[in-house]
Amino acid sequence: MKPVIYSLLGLLLVASLSCRKTYEALVPYDFTNLPGSGQFGTAVRAVTNGVYTVSNGASEFGDQVALKWTYLHNGADTSYYLSVFTGKDAAYFNLEGTSQTDSLVLGGYWRKLVNDQIGLAQLTLRVKHQGKLQLYKGQLAPGDTMVIDGLYGDKNSKLSHPITLTYNRPLNSRPFSIMAHRSGGRTSDLLPASENSVEIIKLASRLGATGIEVDVRYTKDGVPILYHDNTLNLRLIQKNGLMGPVEDYTYQQLSTFVRLINGEKIPTLEEALETVVNNTALNFVWLDTKYIGPMDKVQAIQQKYRQKALQAGRDLRIIIGLPSTEAVDSYKALANKENTPILCELDTALTRSLGARIWAPRWTLGPQTAEVQAMKAAGLTVFVWTLDEPEFIREFIGQNQFDGILSNYSPVVAFYHYTEQP
Amino acid sequence: MIYRRLQTTSWVVLLLLLSLAVQAQRPSSARRQRRLQAIEADTLTDTRRGPYTVVVTAGGGLSYYSTHLGVPAAIEQTRLSRFGTPSSLRVMWYPDHRLRVGLETGWTTMYSYRGQVAGENTHVYVSAVPILVVFSMPLGWLTGTDRSIARRMAITAGTGLYVNHSRLDYLGTVMTNTNSLGWMAAASYTYPIGRRFRIAGELKWFDAVAVENAAFTAELQLVWRAFSW
Missing domain, CATH: 2.40.128 (Lipocalin)
Known part of the structure; x- marks a missing residue:
């Protein structure tokens, strides 16, 4: 009899432990989004x-x-x-x-x-x-x-x-780039919009960002889209039965079947940049190269939207990020590198040899004071990524070396930047 | 978080099985007394272990996808199927004590749906191949007779890898595989039909944690005591 009781207790334990706790942070307020400033002129x-x-x-x-x-x-x-x-x-x-x-x-x-x-x-x-x-x-x-x-x-x-x-x-007015990772923030941080969606791009400024980093991949039929991971998975999308590499699917298939966690479509790079230019005050877009292969389509879109921004009177920088040697090779393979601003995440020598105007080392390499000062002396902009630790954010801003920080917690970067006393 | 919790669950089940096995090896005081008397009566002290048996189980049946699923809103005239026909193959080592260990694989349909998007037919089919280390033990051990229900019933739990297969038919075909850790738990009743063969009925829960696919299956199995030593 004892084994039966033990088994039943075990099953009860399994049942209780298997109950799934869901974490959510539903916004309790309905924004009216009224046009105009009303009394707040x-x-x-x-x-x-x-x-x-x-x-x-x-x-x-x-x-x-x-x-x-x-x-x-x-x-x-x-x-x-x-x-x-x-x-x-x-x-x-x-x-x-x-x-x-x-x-x-x-x-x-x-x-x-x-x-x-x-x-x-x-x-x-x-x-x-x-x-x-x-x-x-x-x-x-x-x-x-x-x-x-x-x-x-x-x-x-x-x-x-x-x-x-x-x-x-007053707020600290020193020029500084507050760049939000994954177009505004991570889905896992329970934001009201999914990462790498048009909706999070519209939210980015309200989260403190002055610029965004977007993750660019290609669909099977060669459409540049925004998606961070290399596979369709339940961290980023709603359950629909589709799995595996995002590059295995055409844009039409993704557009029809896949919705991001908060219900949004996976946007094309063009839709994302259209939103940045037409809807937001963001002044910087970092196109992170998540794909391996030709860069010409992304370059063409970059140039198209730089022109659009100019025509709209926007001071908007759209930069292709080179995070790996494969991305560097793709850049080198471009037939014409005119009007193609790039950002290099690799070492300083390579950054200089490529003619990049921005160097972006990872924050775990430390302040790298000598290298940062040398690059800035050479007229380059220096960003650091992806920094989420409040103490280090405060310290890096206080040291006044970097020109910007890429973070999943742009509100934290905004707080430390705006409250910094020169 | 969920993933970690289910992994923890798998380990708790495993520890439970181990503790039950240890418990089973420890005779009660009355039983211990009888055993001592038997040993005293026996002039020979037999220290040999065994017998050991390799048991192969093959089965098939019906599965029901028993967790949430999502059908994209864009699909019209949706026909959803949660049922499938799973099959499984298990190789177990039956030692001379209660806890048995082995490997299990097989194949089970998770779910599928059909429909139309702007007049175009669509079909999504999801299945999984488990590759699991499994532990099993009979509910009764050294108690009752061979006909005791407790000795014919066994509980099984395992953990390992699920190879999740997805097929999309819509403006072309896309077939992909994604690996996921997961676990299973089962309860079975085995009925002898010969010296080396038994048939069994087994109720089983498959859970591929990372992809949140879970199915309840009911299988009829043929159990073959392949060889003993």
Whole structure:
């Protein structure tokens, strides 16, 4: 009898351990994405940008935060969003102006990228005038201090915890590239959009990025697409029965059958660049070469969208990244290398010999002070990748050597950059 | 995370089997007393081990895909099938103690679906070939008679590799294989039909963890005690 009992207990144990816990961070706020800035006009947005001291809410978000407005174009319309970058747990806020008329109120959500914490947030713009707190109506007199306060909630509760932000100083204005990995961030970080999708590109600025790195592969019929891994797998796509190398499928097959984790299509490189040029304020696109083979189609697309950006009056750099000797060989095999800006991730000698204008070593190689200074003295830009550790991000920004950081946690890079005091 | 958890589950099952095996080898006090009396009565102390037997099991049956699946929204007139006809081949070493070890392979359909996209026929078919190290033990050991249900019932668990096969027919054919770690658990009842042959019925759960494919199968098996020493 005992073995039967043991077996049943074992089966119960198996059943209980096999229950799958799903991790998700569903955005609890529906953005209206209203065109125009409403009451949050240029002047209001300008005085709101800045570094703020956190009083209520410091235990959750740290003692200072950086507030920055970004925008998204949609045809002739423009929508504005306020991001709050914090120094704790890679937390950020995404907010938009609400339609309340009696006061300037922001609604949205906050999220911590190191876990699945998420919640609503509602903040009101106030001003401390002669020691008294009053609603901000669009005018700041000398000596007034901007105070943004309100409530935030967590997954299980409505707005319940107070938060108060008091203006401290302007954002650090030193030029610096904050580049978001995988077009904005990783799917595994439970962002509202999947990595390497058009939707995450539109979100990238709100996550603190000034530029993005996209992963380029070819389909079987030679269409450059955005996809990071070398196989279709459940880390990146919804279950549909298709597996194996992404290069085994035609674009039509992928377009019909494959949806990324949050339901988006795998975009073509052209769709991605079209979005960058037409919808975003991003100023840098790093085309990471994930494929092995001819580079001519990617080069042609790069040139086409550099032209489009120029025509649109955009200051946009589109660079082909060379992460391996195979990619270098593909670049060398191009018939014409004119108008083909590249970024080299390999050693400095190769970078110079290729005529690359950007050198991008991996961060685990350390600060490489001598090499970085030599390259910068030669007029090159130096980025470092893929740096996600907050302490190292703070240290690298503080050392003021690199011109930019590629990270999965662009809100963290944004926080340390904007709060840095020159 | 899920993957790690299921791996942990496999190890827990394995440890459970091992502990049961150890438990089975440890006689109860009454049994130990009887055994001591028998040993005392025996003037010869036999230290030889065995017999050992290699047992080959082959079977087939019906499978049911028993986890979530996704059919793309773009497909119209979808016909989905969760059923398949699996087959399996297992080679086990039956030692002179309770825990048996061996290798199992086979083939099982996971699922398939058909439909149309803009008038074009589509078909997706997913199957898997498990290559597993398996451990098995009868529920009864040194208890009851050969006719005892507990001695004829066995539980089996294993872990190893699943070669997952996917075939897409839509504007061409794409066939790909993806490897995934996974596990299986089974319960069987074996009925003797001759000196070296038995038939068995086995209920089995296959789980290819990384690709989240899992199927429940019911098989009729022929068990051949290939040779003993």
